[in-house]
Each structure stands twice: as C-alpha cells, then as structure tokens.
Amino acid sequence: METNNSFSFHRFTMLCKQSFIINKKLIGISLGSFSGMLFLILLGNQSGAHFNQWENHDYLGTFVFLFFVLGIIYTCLSFPAFRSKEKSMVYLMLPASVSEKFTFELLTRIVLYIVLMPLLFWLVANIEGIVVHSFMPELTNYKFSFRDGFLTIVKNGKFEFWALILTIQGILFVFIAPFTGASHFSKSPLLKTVFTFLTIIAGYGFFVFLLIKGLDLEHIHSMNNHVLFLNKENALLFLGIISTLINLSLLSIAFFKLKEKEA
C-alpha cells in the first residue's frame, strides 16, 4: 500500500489516466473544433490579405495573438472542479496529494498548452497553406516555419541571457496569473483576475506617482540617467529576477490555495 503523502509518480499517473478517461471525448472534440477554427481564421486572414500578400510573419502574428488570447482563456479554466461545490468535494476527497493535483493542473494547463499549441498551429497552418496552394498554384509562400518567422523579429537571432529570461517570464506570467486567479475565484475567474491585476497595477502606479511627487523626483533623470541601474544589463538582471520571483510567488499562492481549500 502506498504510504507516501507528498508525491508519488504512480498516483500521478493514475491522476492523468483518470483525467483522460473522464475527458477523452471533450479532448477529441476540443482538438477537432480548435483545429477547424484555426484553419478558418487563417483562411479568413489570408483571403483578407488577397492571398498573395500573406507572408510567414503574418502567420506568426496570427499565432502570437491566438497563443496569448486562447492561452489566457484556457488557463483561466484551470481547477475546473472549483467552479461548483459538488465538484470541489469530489476533487478534494480524491486520494491524491496536493502536490500531485497541483502538478497535474500546472502541466495540463500551462506546460502542455505552451508545447502543443505551437505544434498544432504549425500543423494547421501548413495544411491550410497546402490547401490554398492547391487552388492557387502561383502562390509560392505557402509554407509556415516558426524559425523563419522569429528570425524576422529577432534580426540577429541572438538574445542576451537576462533579456531571454525576462521574455520567458513575461510569457509565463500571462499564463500563471490567470492560473492563480482560477485557483482563487470560483465564479468568473477571468474577469476577477483581470480586475485584481488592474487594481494592483493601478495601486502601484498611484503609489509611484505619490512617491515621485512627494520626494520631488520628477527632474532627477535630467541629472543622472542611471539613478536606478548602472546600465542596461543591470536593469535586465533586476527585471529578470523580479519577474521570476513574481511568477514563483503566484504559483505558491495557487498551491497554498489548493492546500487550504474548503468545500
């Protein structure tokens, strides 16, 4: 008999299997309808651009927009059991540890999405390209590649380490924030999360405004451009660490909310 109360890989596998048995139909329907919707969106965008003006970076632009919008909606649906009292009871009474339930939710809502969504987009975009090309053989730019798309954005193909960390953490924040919101709010998690973060940002902005006014810091940058950071690298280092800490804090909040959840 399993006596480990923290994390058991065997139990985690059972949790995955259980979720698959319960959601297999939903997963199939969602993947099918998502691919269909993606196909139609790409076709619509491409026809709007009269087909011949549709380049690789246009595909990428559509991808970036959909990646974030759909990702926020999807992660806001994390902890689906918390949407009703009856589901919460079943979920909380399920013999799996908090770490297992949390890891499962984190993997399926964020990691899996970040891995699978680009793959699915790449697949659908190329199928769509082939379909369009079969009707319009004169089109040559019908193949989509992430590599080529990103190279047009990052001209030299190189990122500084902390700039890369900051970018990754920024992307993760977009998903972790609604994930944490979904662990907290039972009803309308998306709206409540957006409202909460806007309130925090507005509050912080107001605080900074009062600080600058109160300490009369308005003209200080004219005296010294490097009051806060010695150079760009330091600024990136600072922001990279801060963004990592923010994301880790948000994940901890979600974990402890799950741990202390009542039904």
Next chain:
Amino acid sequence: MIQIKDLHFGYPRQQALFNSLSVHLEAGSITGLLGKNGAGKTSLLKLLTGLLHPQSGELSVLNHNPRKREVTMLNDVFLVPEEFYFPAISISDYQKAYAPFYPKFDHVLLDRILTEFELRPDNNLQRLSHGQKKKFLIAFALSTRCHLLVLDEPTNGLDIPSKSLFRKILAGSLSEDQLVVISTHQVKDVENLIDNIIMLDKGKVIFQQTIAEISQKVCFISGTSEDVEGAIYSEAVPGGYRMMMPNGHAETEVDIELLFNAITNGKKIG
C-alpha cells in the same frame, strides 16, 4: 477511530456552530448522527473529512489530522454527500477512473451491489435519475472498503424498495473494522440499521448512546391516555399514544423518532 475534543467551528460572519464539541467513535459500528435542520450535521461530516477546517480543538480521524488531507487518510475515508456530481461517463469508466485510488477496492462487491440495485456497467452516470445516482455512489462507497464511510442523508431520493435494499446491503457489506457515520433527519430510514446514536443540538452533543444501552434503560410502547402518566415522554398518534417508558417492561425496539423528540424536548433517560 474518530476523536474530537473541545472543537470550535463557525462559518465566517455567523454565530459559532460548534462550541467545545467532543465526540469519540470506534470502529465496528453504524452511528446515526441526528439533529434538527441547521444543527451542524453536514458541517460535522465535512470537518471529519477535511472539507472544513476547525478554528480550534483536537480532531483526529484514523490517527490523521483531516485538515492535512493526507493521501493515507483520503484513501481510507469515503464521503457520500447529499448533493453530488458525476462526469458524463459510464459506470464502468467511472470504476476504471476512480477505483485505483482505493487500495482495498472490491470489484466483486461492486458488481454484486450494482446487480441488486439494478444498475448496469454501461449506464451513463449523467443520464441516471437522482435516486439511481445515489444508489451507485453508495455501491461505490461500500466497495472501496474504506475504514470510515461518511454518508450524508443517504436515503434522500431513494424510493421505498430502495430504502430497505439500502439497509440490507449496508448491513451485509460491512466488516468489523469499519465505521459508518450516517447523518439523517429521516430517522425511520435508519431504524434497525444503526447501533449507536449521536444527537446534535445548538453546537453540542446532547445525546450519545448505543442502541443496546438505550434498550436497557427505556422501552417504547403504544397505549392509551391512562398509560401516559408513567411515561418519560409521549406523543399522540392515531388510535392512542406512543410512549417512552422507564424500562420495567420487556425490551422493545428503539423508536428513534420518539427518542429524538424526547431528547430534543429536554427529557433525560439516564
């Protein structure tokens, strides 16, 4: 098995529900948790299963603190809530999805109970009636072979034949090392089933005795107005009175409803 000592609990912005509640329960019994509406029966069951957290006091279930919801406790405790949720899958899929979490799960027992309840493995859970869903949940709960089974109003929604079937199946499926706590306000449904009674009122245990202890102290008879004088408690019923008398008479079956009314009306049976 269950040890509650000096427990305090209340919902936010409400009067405290339990003040200094103490209860002790051992394995090998079916305990009926009785109380008026709002007495805190469901809240107590949720505290036992870790779905609510007490403000203070000691609470131990199977030597675990329920608040921690440790897996070694969760796989040995099963709660049948009054209102429940099932995913839109078949009974056999539900069994595949949930049974592996319970190490002592008895698949043969589940098949037997499902047959008795006239449920088929290919039945889709969301297409079943409320009563059928409840029957399945009870069947699943018993098949887990958990040491502690917590049933909240288990007979609500069951038809008359199913209620007696429920009593028969429950009594026939338990082992000596199991404890069943049944919260109900339909006391007639659990008569001849429970062997221990706990009554809750105003956040306190006002009565806790076994059926055997009660039978030794009092008896329950029907009579006329002339017999009422010697009764500890009586109620008018069609054709006469139901009375709870000090035991000088032959041992009778415990009339739980009458006992409950007597105790909540302040009567004592020693």
